[in-house]
Amino acid sequence: MASRQRAMLKKLLPMIKVQSLTDEAKEALRRNLPNNKCIMGRAKRGIFAGRHIQFGNQISEDGGNKTRRTWKPNVQNKRLFSLILDRFIRIKVTTHAIRCIDKAGGIDEYLLKTPSKKLDNELSLLWKAKIEQKYKELKIKEVDFFSPEDEKKLEEAFEKFEIAKEESRALQQAKAEIHNDAKGSDPHAKLEGKMEQNQGIRLR
Numbered sequence: 025m026a027s028r029q030r031a032m033l034k035k036l037l038p039m040i041k042v043q044s045l046t047d048e049a050k051e052a053l054r055r056n057l058p059n060n061k062c063i064m065g066r067a068k069r070g071i072f073a074g075r076h077i078q079f080g081n082q083i084s085e086d087g088g089n090k091t092r093r094t095w096k097p098n099v100q101n102k103r104l105f106s107l108i109l110d111r112f113i114r115i116k117v118t119t120h121a122i123r124c125i126d127k128a129g130g131i132d133e134y135l136l137k138t139p140s141k142k143l144d145n146e147l148s149l150l151w152k153a154k155i156e157q158k159y160k161e162l163k164i165k166e167v168d169f170f171s172p173e174d175e176k177k178l179e180e181a182f183e184k185f186e187i188a189k190e191e192s193r194a195l196q197q198a199k200a201e202i203h204n205d206a207k208g209s210d211p212h213a214k215l216e217g218k219m220e221q222n223q224g225i226r227l228r
Contacts, residue, residue, distance in 0.1 A: 066099065069116060070118075070145075070147065071115060072117070073118060079092070097118045098119045100117060104130075106131055107132055108132050136152065
């Protein structure tokens with residue numbers, strides 16, 4: 025058993041009743057836990073998707089001198105939206121994990137499709153457990169639909185609302201036209217127009 029698996033078992037077994045667990049249950053628990061031998065400290069606080077610090081040599085071009093160096097993963101702070109939990113999850117992820125999440129179709133699908141033993145840390149297991157619990161609650165929850173009578177009432181109410189909306193719109197247009205006519209009308213111009221009309225009638 026890997027050292028990482030052993031450390032996680034030491035944390036989990038005191039939380040549950042060890043005497044009530046059978047050997048088969050303990051073995052199943054071991055199989056579901058991550059089995060990698062070591063994990064970097066930063067990976068315990070995010071989703072790294074198997075990307076960890078790497079060690080190697082930096083070789084000079086002239087003399088071929090070797091100097092020890094490290095390669096750290098590209099870690100980003102992201103807000104990932106969970107459709108099941110209906111909220112944003114603020115978490116540290118690597119660029120490789122972002123590509124894996126996009127390919128899976130979202131953070132929910134990625135955590136559900138990835139086996140528990142391949143998840144690096146307890147944080148990923150915690151979010152996976154929350155999403156699975158929400159799925160179970162949604163399966164149990166019953167969905168009530170409207171009866172035909174209620175649907176007819178809703179349609180009638182919607183039609184009345186549309187009619188009232190059109191009437192109010194027509195009334196507002198009429199008020200606006202009256203206001204524009206009163207605003208643009210000049211009493212002296214009206215009198216002159218009437219006088220010209222009367223003169224034209226007399227000449228005929």
